[in-house]
Amino acid sequence: MNVLPCPPADWPRFSALLDQCLELEPAARSAWLDALPDNDLRFRDALQALLLRGERRSGDWLQTPAAAVDAQPPAFVEGERIGPWRLLRPLGSGGMGAVWLAARADGAYQREVALKLPHAHLLGGALRERFGRERDILAALSDPRIARFYDSGIDGEQPWLALEYVEGTPITQYCEHRALSVRERVALLREVAAAVQAAHARLIVHRDLKPANVMATEDGQIKLLDFGIAKLLDDDPADSDLTQLGGRAATPDYAAPEQLDGSPITVATDVYALGVMLYELLTGARPFPVRSRLGRMVEARHDAPLASTRVSGKRRGELTGDLDAILAKAMEPDPAKRYGSVEAFSAELARYLAHQPIQARRIGRWRRAAKFVHRHRQGVAVAAMLALAMGAGLAGVLWQSQRAAEEARRASAIKDFLIEIFAASDPRTASDQPRGNITAKALLDAGAAKIESRFADDPELQIELLRTIADLYAQLGEDARYEALQALQLKKVRERFGPLHPNILNGAVESAQRACSQGEHAICAARVAEADRQLTASGDEDPHLRAQWWLARGLQLQGEDGRIDETERAYASAVELYRRHDPRSRGMVTALQELATFYTSMKLDHARAIAAYNETLALAESLPDRNDAELQTLYGNLGLAHQQLGQFAEAAEAFRTSADYADRTSGAEFPTAWVPRVNAARTLHLSGQREAAHREFARLLPLLPADGRHATDVATVREVYGERLSSEGRPELAIPQLEAALALYARQTVHSFKLRLVRRYLGEAYARAGRDADAGRMLKASLDEYLQQQSDSDQPVMAIRESWGRWLLERGRLDEARAQFDSVVAHADGRSFAHVALAHGGLARIALAETRTADALRESGAAIAGWKDVTGFRDVRMGPYLQRIHADALAANGQLAAAQAEEDAAAAASVRYDAPGVATTQRRRMAAQR
Structure with missing residues (x-):
């Protein structure tokens, strides 16, 4: 076997000396070797021999790692066995070893892996430690975007690492083959x-x-x-052999300056390499030429050329500005001036993709000039002398000066404008109201009124400020002011830039979303169609806008009967666009949230809703610009989905988290806090904690406005409160709440799915109050609406059929009632829903009415057994109801002691769960039924 030109333990020092020697001109190398210090003289002969051999070889020698000059890799062959693996075909090779596709050969299990085979002769000293380091590092990483580590070992003298085999192409080739846009490449780099x-x-x-x-x-x-x-951040001193060797093993094309000069390695090193990679993805070229893969760069690295200067045409315009600034900051020669973390770099890219202001300083013409001078000092000096001699360039300098002055003027104007607005709250200024009482909205009003006149001579700045203040009004719920300023801003944009400016397209999509969210169905449909027309006319170049359009389309469709499947496809289309183009963005959070809400409210697939909410929360909480108000809503919706599955502990925890976010963000009195709090109260009530639930209701009800504001939130609170009052035996108090909720939902067609639910609740309340005709009318309407939208096997249809059957039973219409209960039982398909148990209870009551006592006992027993095994939604008050039916069946069959015990248990439970004094809390004396 060939060996290194020095003992393996001396390789780091030998490599460093070879680097220094290669940086010299060939004629100066002999004198340098003669001047080696005493402690390096032992390397002189090996260095000289290596240099002589290199001079006899082709120029490719400089591109070959030094270890490969004397040490040829072992020749692996197809079918050869290494440890438990059989080699299938080579995947690649380099100075450190080879990589083969391999399959498990010992029959333990079947798997194909990328088998990494480092050169055995390299694994001495620091290199052996490095091999162990790679094994330990890979074993510790479990992210799905990092190739998995499976196993490692040594076969004789040959070490091996078994890694996940990835069937793919390098990211640069992938982007070129797919002809990805600039934004798509940026989104991929974020992954x-x-x-x-x-x-x-x-x-x-x-x-x-x-x-x-x-x-x-x-x-x-x-x-x-x-x-x-x-390199582990908390391990290895900077001057260890391992660290030195690791630093030299980096690829110079992507290496940060600190890797080339031996400075400490930090997370900023990877930020730099990611910047270089993105530079190459966007320009097709690397920022720096590489003179030698073995030694340091011949020229020290300073600022990279701006990415926009390496391309032309449309691509140049896309890179100029934000992307130039982001790349320049990521590739700052000084690590301290780069982004503080990879996460911060990714967040900056997210801001670019979302058309939000970036944090990196944009690179204007003056800064471009400064960077150019910094990179080309000598050439610029000569050019400057010639320019001065010829008097050229004066006009350009004057223009730049005027431009800088103009930018300074605009900045000063904005500063003065803000100072003037906030001066309205200065207590030293005369006013007709106490200065401490001036609200943020009043300050906003003062500023909005002055924008048009103050910045009449700067329409671009005027447009920017109008849009910003319009958005602030939207956040405050001031719809009229938002609409007015938004219309003014879009009018000015259209006049100045034409009908397909991004502001116009954004405005069209946003207008559609607002109309659909407000339940204005005809307006919603028209604006969705108009936004679609504008996006298509613009070439549909922005996938984010199209994804937002799909969300508006979903809102439109869910307000139309019979279009559940189309609604699901609309929301799924939005999610898919974000998943492809910007998976770690706030837009992705919104799309996932809308899909999850659809599963909860329309599809009524609560298990899928929970999975979608959990994915949404994981993403939302990991984003650098975390939105606590959004998290509050997400946790509230997650709690509602758990509640519908009867998972009260999980629901309570989710609602509690949502309420905590509400307290920290908007405050308990703000409308966004109402829904999670009322759902938390409902969870308490459903689980039997009646008094605690009513304490929460008592806090909420006084906050509800009576002037029509926040209609959806108010309707939700009244719906939940009314339904809970009815369930505990107080229908007279429940009916006004439910009727108010029904009226509010009826004015918003987007909530058609809520209408049929509230009609069911209201029908049940009417029945408990003895208003039979109203109850029958409302329950039948709810049933008909459900059957238009869903099938008999869906849980909501089972629930309304059971309610309708109970009303028919109370009216003595036994055969009609039996048909409803039989339908519920027939479509259970092995599922243990609460309403299946209730349907068995209804059949037991029919049997009792027909004096079929044995059938009554069988059906009531099935009801009790089904209740004990219930999965999904349940109300603890259903249990006592079924116990009373079973007690009647036991009594009818002469089992009086058992019947009385069942009745006593039911009465004791109702005392805990129901309102004081209602009939269910009264204990009955059981007698044999004849």
């Missing part, structure tokens, strides 16, 4: 950043990020490879 951040979270820096180590699968999934030179 790489997420994988790197996962490693950083385990205190691991990759240190060799490059396209060859980032594979993209056919479906666009990212896999990060090769942690062979990764």
